[in-house]
Amino acid sequence: xxxxxxxxxxxxxxxxxxxxxxxxxxxxxxxxxxxxxxxxxxxxxxxxxxxxxxxxxxxxxxxxxxxxxxxxxxxxxxxxxxxxxxxxxxxxxxxxxxxxxxxxxxxxxxxxxxxxxxxxxxxxxxxxxxxxxxxxxxxxxxxxxxxxxxxxxxxxxxxxxxxxxxxxxxxxxxxxxxxxxxxxxxxxxxx
Amino acid sequence: xxxxxxxxxxxxxxxxxxxxxxxxxxxxxxxxxxxxxxxxxxxxxxxxxxxxxxxxxxxxxxxxxxxxxxxxxxxxxxxxxxxxxxxxxxxxxxxxxxxxxxxxxxxxxxxxxxxxxxxxxxxxxxxxxxxxxxxxxxxxxxxxxxxxxxxxxxxxxxxxxxxxxxxxxxxxxxxxxxxxxxxxxxxxxxx
Ligand SMILES: C[S@@+](CC[C@H](N)C(=O)[O-])C[C@H]1O[C@@H](n2cnc3c(N)ncnc32)[C@H](O)[C@@H]1O
Ligand SMILES: C[S@@+](CC[C@H](N)C(=O)[O-])C[C@H]1O[C@@H](n2cnc3c(N)ncnc32)[C@H](O)[C@@H]1O
Numbered sequence: 001x002x003x004x005x006x007x008x009x010x011x012x013x014x015x016x017x018x019x020x021x022x023x024x025x026x027x028x029x030x031x032x033x034x035x036x037x038x039x040x041x042x043x044x045x046x047x048x049x050x051x052x053x054x055x056x057x058x059x060x061x062x063x064x065x066x067x068x069x070x071x072x073x074x075x076x077x078x079x080x081x082x083x084x085x086x087x088x089x090x091x092x093x094x095x096x097x098x099x100x101x102x103x104x105x106x107x108x109x110x111x112x113x114x115x116x117x118x119x120x121x122x123x124x125x126x127x128x129x130x131x132x133x134x135x136x137x138x139x140x141x142x143x144x145x146x147x148x149x150x151x152x153x154x155x156x157x158x159x160x161x162x163x164x165x166x167x168x169x170x171x172x173x174x175x176x177x178x179x180x181x182x183x184x185x186x187x188x189x190x191x
Numbered sequence: 192x193x194x195x196x197x198x199x200x201x202x203x204x205x206x207x208x209x210x211x212x213x214x215x216x217x218x219x220x221x222x223x224x225x226x227x228x229x230x231x232x233x234x235x236x237x238x239x240x241x242x243x244x245x246x247x248x249x250x251x252x253x254x255x256x257x258x259x260x261x262x263x264x265x266x267x268x269x270x271x272x273x274x275x276x277x278x279x280x281x282x283x284x285x286x287x288x289x290x291x292x293x294x295x296x297x298x299x300x301x302x303x304x305x306x307x308x309x310x311x312x313x314x315x316x317x318x319x320x321x322x323x324x325x326x327x328x329x330x331x332x333x334x335x336x337x338x339x340x341x342x343x344x345x346x347x348x349x350x351x352x353x354x355x356x357x358x359x360x361x362x363x364x365x366x367x368x369x370x371x372x373x374x375x376x377x378x379x380x381x382x
Binding site: 011015029031034035038039040041042043044071141142143145147148149151152156159 | 206262332346
């Protein structure tokens with residue numbers, strides 16, 4: 001590995017956001033999943049959670065080009081199975097959901113450990129997931145359409161999180177343990 | 192029409208951004224086009240431009256649910272045909288493009304009349320379009336993937352534009368002439 005490439009990977013590892021994650025609560029279109037994975041990688045997310053969508057029962061195939069070594073996707077049977085362990089680890093749970101009682105997505109403090117819950121293309125976030133959320137946020141829309149594409153909505157929230165995190169002292173300070181970092185470095189540099 | 196609905200439509204018309212537009216420079220996946228149209232509607236854009244993609248030669252079919260009456264899509268044969276009239280009308284032309292010499296997308300003043308140029312899924316923004324641009328912007332990415340999905344990238348830039356515009360005095364002041372507003376109101380209230 002060239003020194004440039006080594007420096008590049010170290011930079012990536014220093015900026016991995018172990019305390020930021022996404023819970024895909026039943027999103028099933030392949031193109032949306034792939035767009036979301038690319039965005040997660042772009043903001044430094046190491047692992048996301050996926051609730052198996054029983055309504056459409058599709059299987060998850062493939063990954064976004066280049067991101068599969070970097071972003072882990074953990075599959076769960078139910079929303080609770082995905083969300084409860086995150087709550088125990090101290091993550092605030094923020095659902096992106098279109099409802100009257102939600103707050104502007106920019107009003108949340110994303111510098112705290114945060115899991116963003118995104119809903120199914122047609123049915124939105126499940127009631128089971130909503131019951132476990134600390135906050136429900138909406139991205140303001142001034143037009144006539146009812147909702148944004150789910151990968152677009154996820155990106156707007158994740159980049160808002162990054163915008164806030166960039167201004168903290170912890171930004172760029174390695175969160176990953178030495179062993180995990182070495183393991184990742186080894187994996188990504190394998191052909 | 193109920194008074195609530197009338198007030199809703201008037202609010203939309205007051206927030207239409209006639210001096211903000213998007214030039215789709217050869218994007219051809221239907222799902223991306225549809226996601227972009229929804230986002231354009233959500234930030235109040237009235238009209239976007241589309242350069243026919245000769246490389247893939249697909250025709251544009253359909254529109255995003257609910258947005259077709261609100262967002263006009265004007266098709267052009269070449270990038271110049273789309274961009275030159277906008278330049279003449281005083282729009283600054285901002286290409287979203289991944290290159291070393293580009294600037295952070297947040298560094299641009301989007302309160303000026305602005306057209307955002309988005310590129311093809313595979314080939315990016317065309318050389319013809321790049322030659323006509325005033326600025327080239329990139330959305331920072333700290334991971335390993337090479338680019339974001341095009342509809343995700345468009346949304347991040349358009350919502351940054353809205354973020355800036357929301358803080359100006361002109362925000363919410365009707366830009367549309369009375370006649371155009373009445374015509375639109377008539378159209379959208381037709382079944
Ligand atoms: C296409 S939307 C689902 C719409 C569904 N009909 C509903 O009312 O929930 C898919 C997901 O994208 C996210 N989403 C889309 N637009 C949003 C917005 N403006 N604010 C917050 N989340 C949004 C939510 O997570 C939603 O569950
Ligand atoms: C999938 S990308 C095209 C990638 C293409 N291989 C290239 O290098 O240009 C499609 C379009 O999305 C936009 N885009 C994607 N990621 C971007 C980023 N990080 N910054 C700016 N624009 C981006 C650009 O308009 C680009 O032309």
